[in-house]
Amino acid sequence: MTFSHLSTCSHLVHGVFPRKGGVSRPPFDSLNVGFSTGDDPAAVIENRHRILSWLQMPRAVFLNQVHGKEVLVLAGDEKIDADLFWEPGHPATRKALTADAVVTDLTQLALVIQVADCQAVMLADPEKKVIANVHSGWRGSVKNIIGQCVDVMIERFGCDPKQILAGISPSLGPCCAQFIHYQKEIPERLWQYKSQDRPYFDFWALSFDQLTARGVTPSHILNMNQCTRCRADTFFSYRKTRQTGRFACAIGLI
Numbered sequence: 001m002t003f004s005h006l007s008t009c010s011h012l013v014h015g016v017f018p019r020k021g022g023v024s025r026p027p028f029d030s031l032n033v034g035f036s037t038g039d040d041p042a043a044v045i046e047n048r049h050r051i052l053s054w055l056q057m058p059r060a061v062f063l064n065q066v067h068g069k070e071v072l073v074l075a076g077d078e079k080i081d082a083d084l085f086w087e088p089g090h091p092a093t094r095k096a097l098t099a100d101a102v103v104t105d106l107t108q109l110a111l112v113i114q115v116a117d118c119q120a121v122m123l124a125d126p127e128k129k130v131i132a133n134v135h136s137g138w139r140g141s142v143k144n145i146i147g148q149c150v151d152v153m154i155e156r157f158g159c160d161p162k163q164i165l166a167g168i169s170p171s172l173g174p175c176c177a178q179f180i181h182y183q184k185e186i187p188e189r190l191w192q193y194k195s196q197d198r199p200y201f202d203f204w205a206l207s208f209d210q211l212t213a214r215g216v217t218p219s220h221i222l223n224m225n226q227c228t229r230c231r232a233d234t235f236f237s238y239r240k241t242r243q244t245g246r247f248a249c250a251i252g253l254i
Contacts, residue, residue, distance in 0.1 A: 032247075065100050074109070075105060101146075119203065
C-alpha cells in the first residue's frame with residue numbers, strides 16, 4: 001500500500017505493509033516485524049528480509065520505540081555507527097537507538113516504523129531530498145512528536161515546510177480510539193478532538209493540525225483513513241487482540 005502523492009517522487013520508495021505475506025504463525029500471522037511481540041525471532045528476520053526485498057533497499061533502521069519524543073538524525077555529513085543499520089545477513093542483535101522518529105538525507109536506507117494501532121507518519125521534502133518517519137501513538141500525539149520532527153527537518157536540513165509531503169498510515173481511528181480515563185491521560189487542551197457525547201478521540205485530525213501548525217500545506221497531507229481495530233484482518237491491532245504483531249511502514253531515498 002502506498003501514498004499516491006509520495007509515489008510521484010521518483011527518488012522515493014515507500015510502503016505500508018499489511019499483516020499478510022510473511023511467515024509468522026498465529027497470533028503474529030504473518031508479516032510481523034516486531035521482535036518484542038513474543039514471535040519466533042527467525043520468523044521476524046525472514047519477514048524483515050521480505051520487506052527490504054520488496055522495497056529494493058539494502059539496509060534499514062528499526063527504532064526502539066518507547067512512545068517518547070526523541071528524534072534521531074542520520075545525516076550524510078556526520079559519522080554514523082554502521083551497527084545502527086539492519087541488513088540481511090547480519091545478526092538481529094544490532095544496535096537499535098531509542099527514539100520515536102528518524103530523519104535522514106541518506107540514500108539506500110529504509111526508515112521503518114512498527115505499529116499496531118499507533119500512527120506512522122511519513123514525511124518527505126522532494127526538493128531537499130530529506131525524509132522522515134514518525135511513530136505517534138496517543139502519548140506521542142500529546143507530546144507533539146510530529147511537530148518536533150518537522151522542526152528537525154527545517155532546522156537541521158533547511159527544509160521548507162510548504163514543500164513537505166506527509167502520509168498518515170492505517171491506525172486507530174476516531175471510531176475506536178476510546179479513552180475512558182481521558183481526563184487523567186489526555187491534557188484538556190486536546191479535548192477539542194474528543195467526540196461530543198462519548199470518550200473517543202480523533203487523533204487523525206490532531207495529527208493533521210500538528211502538521212499544518214508547523215507550516216505543512218493541507219493539500220500535501222494524506223490520511224489512509226483505515227482504522228486498524230476495525231480492520232484487524234488486514235492490520236495488526238493491539239486494541240483488538242492484545243497479543244499481536246507489528247506491521248511495517250517504511251520510506252527510503254533511492
